[in-house]
Amino acid sequence: MKAWPFSYILIATRNKGKLKQFRDLFAELNLEVKGLDDFPGLPEVDEDQDSFEGNARKKAETISRVIGGPVISDDSGLVVPALNGEPGVYSARYAGPNATDEENNQKLIERIQSIPEEERQGFYVCAMALAIPGEETKIVRGECSGFIITEPRGTEGFGYDPVFYLPTEKKTMAELPSERKYQLSHRAKATEQLLTLLKKEYSFEQKVMK
Ligand SMILES: O=c1nc[nH]c2c1ncn2[C@H]1C[C@H](O)[C@@H](COP(=O)(O)OP(=O)(O)OP(=O)(O)O)O1
Ligand SMILES: [Mg+2]
Secondary structure, eight states: OEEOOOSEEEEOOOOHHHHHHHHHHHGGGTOEEEEGGGSTTOOOOOOOSSSHHHHHHHHHHHHHHHHTSOEEEEEEEEEOGGGTTOBGGGGGGTTSTTOOHHHHHHHHHHHHTTSOGGGOEEEEEEEEEEEOTTSOOEEEEEEEEEEEOSSOOOSSSOTTGGGEEETTTTEEGGGSOHHHHHHHSHHHHHHHHHHHHHHHHEEOSSOOOO
C-alpha cells in the first residue's frame, strides 16, 4: 500500500455546506481539508461538459494541475426522466445564467404540471472526481431518488430540496435535519465510495509532508 503523498486535500468548491460535509466525512484520514478560498487566484473552471462526470473531471484535473496537489471536485444536479432528464447538468442555471434557487424551482414546478403525478420521479446525482498529479483520475457517482412536488416545503438544505420529496422519510429534503441528509444524499453516497477507494489504495498513517 502506498503512503498518501500529501498533508492535505483540496475540495474544489466555494459551497460552505459541501466543504463542511467533506471535513466531517474525511476527519478519520487526518488530512487537512482545504477549500478554494485557501488558494487565492485559482482559475474559474467552466462547467460546460455534457455529463456530471465530465464536469467533475474537468474541474478536478484543471485545478490539480495548477496547484500540483490532490483535488476533489463534485458536480451535482437533479434529473427528471419524464422531462427528458431536465434540469440535468443545467441544474444550477435552469431558469437562466444567474438564476436563484427559487427561480429554478419555479421553472421545474411549471414544467412538471403537465406530467401525470405518478410519473414525477426525480433523482439527484453527484459525480465526484479525485485528481492526483501523475495518476489516473478516479470518478465515483452517487444517486438519491424521490418525487417532485409542486408546493415547496421546508427551509433546510439548498437548491431543489424544497420540491424534492422522499417517500421513505415522508418529508422533502428541505424538511430533513442536515445530519439525516448527510446519511442518505447523493453526495454522501459518492463521498463514501471515494473514501472506500482511497483507503484501499493508500495508507494515511505515514503521510509525506508536502
Ligand atoms: O443536495 C442538493 N440539494 C438540492 N439541490 C442540489 C443538491 N445538489 C445539487 N443540487 C442542485 C443545486 C444546483 O442548482 C445544482 C448544481 O450544483 P453544483 O454545481 O454541484 O454546486 P455549486 O455550484 O453550488 O457548487 P460548486 O462550487 O461545488 O460548483 O444542483
Ligand atoms: Mg457548480
